Amino acid sequence: MNDPAVNPEDVFQSQLPVGTSLIVIFVPSRDRDGQPIDQEYWVDEVLTTLGRLFRGATAYPRGRGVWRDDERGGTLLQEEPVIVFSYVAEADLTTNALSELYRTLSRMGRQANQGEIGVVIDGKYYGITEYVEG
Amino acid sequence: MLSEEQIRQALHASRVVPLAVARPHGPLGLEQLAAAVSRVNPALGSGAPRVRRPIALDHETWEKLEQLAETAAQTTSQPVTASQMAVAIIEQYVAALPQRGDAQE
Numbered sequence: 323m324n325d326p327a328v329n330p331e332d333v334f335q336s337q338l339p340v341g342t343s344l345i346v347i348f349v350p351s352r353d354r355d356g357q358p359i360d361q362e363y364w365v366d367e368v369l370t371t372l373g374r375l376f377r378g379a380t381a382y383p384r385g386r387g388v389w390r391d392d393e394r395g396g397t398l399l400q401e402e403p404v405i406v407f408s409y410v411a412e413a414d415l416t417t418n419a420l421s422e423l424y425r426t427l428s429r430m431g432r433q434a435n436q437g438e439i440g441v442v443i444d445g446k447y448y449g450i451t452e453y454v455e456g
Numbered sequence: 457m458l459s460e461e462q463i464r465q466a467l468h469a470s471r472v473v474p475l476a477v478a479r480p481h482g483p484l485g486l487e488q489l490a491a492a493v494s495r496v497n498p499a500l501g502s503g504a505p506r507v508r509r510p511i512a513l514d515h516e517t518w519e520k521l522e523q524l525a526e527t528a529a530q531t532t533s534q535p536v537t538a539s540q541m542a543v544a545i546i547e548q549y550v551a552a553l554p555q556r557g558d559a560q561e
Contacts, residue, residue: 344479346489382486405486412457420458420466428468440497441467442489445477446460447496448469 343410345372346442347427349381351402353435364430365404371426372408375419379408415443428453513542521545 347368351361365381372379382405423441431439432453439450464472473496480489513521521538529536 346480346486348490348493382483403490405490407486415458417458417462417466420463424467438470438497440493441469442475442493443463445475445479446463447471447473447475447493448464448467449471449473449497450467451470452468454468 343412343415343444344407344442345376345410345415345423346405346407347372348440349404349406349430350434350436351404354437355435357435359434361402361404364434365406367426367430368406371423372406375422376408376410376414379406381406424450425454 349361349365349368351358353359369379369381383402427439427441427450430436431450432455437451441448441450458466460472463469475489475492475496477485477489477492480486518538521541525536525538525541528541
């Protein structure tokens with residue numbers, strides 16, 4: 323093993339385009355009362371929206387979790403969120419695209435009875451608690 | 457490139473919190489990101505399993521916790537409850553105590 327070290331990104335030509343942003347959305351499995359929601363439906367909705375706006379997205383199911391809702395008397399709730407992520411070209415990350423993404427997330431927040439919808443864009447967490455009708 | 461404020465407005469986000477994990481790679485990176493998010497919003501990440509036990513506090517202590525929570529909420533621009541303050545104080549205090557094995561050495 324005396325071969326010189328190689329950079330896998332050079333070999334596979336896999337470097338991301340310059341200016342690519344990473345959007346990550348957490349799709350919950352339960353509502354704030356602990357009732358299961360139709361998670362598969364919402365994962366599909368988020369994937370479809372991200373695919374349409376940004377050309378592609380991937381869903382990554384995670385292990386089981388638990389959380390405590392202090393606003394509901396500290397009840398422990400089991401949570402199994404799915405992470406959906408998309409690499410977005412800089413030119414595609416527009417206010418119009420994000421406004422459209424917001425409409426889907428707002429619908430999820432309202433219909434799935436969520437306290438807050440979380441979106442991470444380039445290392446910053448955006449907490450959405452305002453859900454519009456529609 | 458959109459600014460943080462432009463993104464916040466487009467998403468109607470009520471708060472923006474910088475995370476320690478800026479650019480996660482692969483499943484482990486996403487798990488790391490999820491852990492960071494769970495500290496910001498416990499409803500969205502697994503975090504460590506927690507237990508719930510009722511404890512009794514006197515009124516004066518509770519009022520101080522509420523004042524601390526109010527101050528913390530103003531500082532961090534995030535909603536903070538007196539319960540969360542109590543949890544943070546107890547966990548930080550207990551974490552700083554030496555382990556039982558350490559004390560015997």
